[in-house]
Amino acid sequence: MADQEYRDSLFIKQDSRENFKNVIAKRSDLVQFAGGRIKPAPTSTPVTNYAGTVLGFATSGADSGYYKPYAVGNADGSQVAVGVLAEDCITDNFGNGSEISVIKNGCLFSDLLIGLDANAKTNLQGQIYTEHGTNLIDIRS
Numbered sequence: 191m192a193d194q195e196y197r198d199s200l201f202i203k204q205d206s207r208e209n210f211k212n213v214i215a216k217r218s219d220l221v222q223f224a225g226g227r228i229k230p231a232p233t234s235t236p237v238t239n240y241a242g243t244v245l246g247f248a249t250s251g252a253d254s255g256y257y258k259p260y261a262v263g264n265a266d267g268s269q270v271a272v273g274v275l276a277e278d279c280i281t282d283n284f285g286n287g288s289e290i291s292v293i294k295n296g297c298l299f300s301d302l303l304i305g306l307d308a309n310a311k312t313n314l315q316g317q318i319y320t321e322h323g324t325n326l327i328d329i330r331s
Contacts, residue, residue, distance in 0.1 A: 242304050299325070
């Protein structure tokens with residue numbers, strides 16, 4: 191949760207979760223998106239997936255065919271970063287909230303991403319640079 195709190199502290203006053211898709215990218219008009227489905231929650235208790243979360247895509251196991259938060263220790267395909275969640279979604283085990291928008295290409299504010307590590311940067315073909323004191327990552331997944 192520390193990543194989420196850190197990211198939230200970077201927002202300026204007029205920013206909100208509702209416009210995060212526009213906030214996360216340096217030029218939102220140049221970002222390329224893909225659609226998909228995120229892993230449903232395991233119970234009826236809703237699970238919040240935050241915008242800016244680095245995503246993997248499960249190709250095996252119970253989550254096969256779904257995006258889920260990237261983690262280098264996973265072994266179902268989601269250990270490879272493939273994109274970034276464009277907006278918050280709240281899922282439950284009924285499939286509600288599971289349709290998502292995934293950022294595949296673009297220049298993003300790297301400090302706003304959750305779960306970005308060295309392996310994810312490599313998977314996303316990320317080029318890191320700083321412009322006017324702001325950390326950016328150009329991804330091409």
